[in-house]
Amino acid sequence: MPAKTTHANRPPTQEQMVERIMAAVVEHRLPPGTRLVEDRLAQVFGVNRARVRPVLARLAHEGIVTLHPNRGAAISEPTAEQAREVFELRRLLEPAIVQTLAARTDRAVERRLEAHLKREAEAAARDDHRALIRLTGEFHLLLAELAGNQLMLRMLRELETLTSLVIYLYESPNTPACRGDDHVEIAAAIARGDGARAARLMLAHLNEVEEGLDMAPPPEAAFDLAEALAG
Amino acid sequence: MPAKTTHANRPPTQEQMVERIMAAVVEHRLPPGTRLVEDRLAQVFGVNRARVRPVLARLAHEGIVTLHPNRGAAISEPTAEQAREVFELRRLLEPAIVQTLAARTDRAVERRLEAHLKREAEAAARDDHRALIRLTGEFHLLLAELAGNQLMLRMLRELETLTSLVIYLYESPNTPACRGDDHVEIAAAIARGDGARAARLMLAHLNEVEEGLDMAPPPEAAFDLAEALAG
DNA sequence: ATTTGACGTATTGTTGACAAAATGCGTGAT
DNA sequence: ATCACGCATTTTGTCAACAATACGTCAAAT
Known part of the structure; x- marks a missing residue:
């Protein structure tokens, strides 16, 4: 029996497939626009097509994938x-x-925050860009996990993945969206029990990330005939 | 060709099926614990099983449905x-x-808020419980829609459906979770441009709804799946 | 040179049959 | 009375083949 599955030769669950695709998006291994073909995904994951379709449906609902009926899916833009x-x-x-x-x-x-920030610093030190991208996103998810609201964590995970797509499109991929210093300061405020400061720092951090994005779309001759004819 | 589809003889899209199930949950036509069998859902919606499975997968991700492998799904509790x-x-x-x-x-x-509140008042006047349940939930979704953030609207929709399950389990179904007066006051504060007051009223409103919940779950009731989804 | 229609390709959508898994029930043993 | 086991039932999971759809390409017509 070919060792084609990912975990003790058991096919991955739908949840695991979703996570792998999301991780690939976050790490920019699957950039916006990438085509996702059911047959290929089924082949890669070692499952049948029927197992892949709910995965794509869910990712489509979350905005991470865009489905084109009878044409296949693609990572969203x-x-x-x-x-x-x-x-x-x-x-x-x-x-x-x-x-x-x-x-x-x-x-x-x-301790968990410290351990995480240590890994961020190590990834930065060895210039491991992919790991750094992943770790900076995981910092935000770790905060949500530690805060103890599973629903919040689930929603943050979706937002984090969408953020990765946004950053890929609107920011140079060689620039980590999160400055490590910000994370250290936020963690320090949390450790001191200074919620107001932690909140201010997080808000400023998010604003800074957003302001670092170039939201102006590339110049295109965007012309809509129907709209033009509508009057 | 049998006229078995719901809309100009076209089978419903996955999105439409999700919406119908969610609406049935919100209106308590599909209470927590209700079994959802793939074959039956396919029959009710007039599609093949492969169309139903991504729907269930998505609802499971949102916590609205619980999947039991090889045993079928159920509305979450x-x-x-x-x-x-x-x-x-x-x-x-x-x-x-x-x-x-x-x-x-x-x-x-x-105007849109006024129109909605009018419909709430009319449903209350004619003692139309199902419509009132639906309309009070829709009020919150309307606010999100009017605020113009589609992502926020999508997340609120999920939260609203989950809230319906919570209310079914922890509150008497004969008591609308939202008092109409609260909605009227919130809309009035919005109309006056008094954001701080509108926010305070909404926070108080949500706290009141939560405080009205009782953690003792209600007894289960038997009912017809096709009938529940007919709405 | 441009437009249109036909055709081929790629991919999803559907179908029916069957395999696999989980659960309930009945029966026999203790 | 209880427990274990075997079997039946229910339901999902898998599979392969084929239908349907969307799009790109190319040739013909204008």
Whole structure:
């Protein structure tokens, strides 16, 4: 029996396939516009097509994949407006997450944050760009996980993946969207129990990331005949 | 060709099937614990099983449905902890929604809110419980729609459906979770451009709904799947 | 040179049959 | 009375083949 599955020769679950695709998006291994063909995905994951279709349906719902009926799927290319919406939502959720965390932090929380920041620093030191991209996104997810709301974590995961697409499209991929210093300061405020400061730092951090994006779409001769004829 | 489809004899899209199931959940026509069998759903919607499976997969991801491998799906029965998480998220999002809306309301927004509240009042006057349940949930979605963030709207829709399950389990189904007066006051604050007040009212409203919940789950009831989805 | 129609290709969508898994029930043993 | 086991039932999961759809390409017509 060919060793084509990923885990003790068991085919991956739909959840695992979703996570692998999301991870590939976050690490820019699957950039916006990449075609996703059911047969190829089924081949890569070692499952049948029927297992791949719900995965694509879900990713489509989350905006990470765009389905073209009878033509196949592709990694989404969020518009500038969608990018703004992502950050608008993150500015509502993430300051509240760190505020909650700061209000009931303990040594276990601090240790996990420290361990994570250490890995970020190590990835930066060895110039491991892909790892750094992944780790900076995971920092935000770790905060949500530590804050203890699973629903919040699930939504943040979606937002984080969308953010990766946005960053790919609107920012140079060689620039990590998150400055490591910001993360260190946020973690320090959490450790001190200073929720208000942690929230301010997170808000400023998100604003800075968004402001670093170039939302102006590339100049195109965008002309819509129907719209032009509408009067 | 048998006229078995729902819309100009065209089979429903996956999106439409999701919406119908969600609507049935919101209106308590599909209470928590209800079994969802692929063959039956395919029969009811007039599609093949392969069309139903991505729908169930997505609803499972959103927590609205629980999948039991090789045994079928069921409408979820959120725990008390999950209920708290839903309200925690809503308290972050919805005050911000109404604040945004109040900052840039106009006559079109006011008219749509007025029209909706009128329909709520009419449903209450004729004692149309199902319509009232639906309309009170739609009020919150309308706010998100008017605020103009599609991503926010999508997430609110999920939260609203989860809230319906929570309310079914932890609150008497004969009591609308939202008091109509609250909605009227929130809309009035929005119309006046008083974002801070609208946000306070929304926060108080959500707290009141949550505080009205009782953690003792209600007894199960038998019913007809096709009938429940007929709406 | 441009437009249109036909055709081929790529890919998804559908179908029916069957395999696999989980659960309930009945029966026999203890 | 309880437990274990075997079997039946229910339901999902898999498979392969084929239908349907969307799009690109190319040739013919204008």
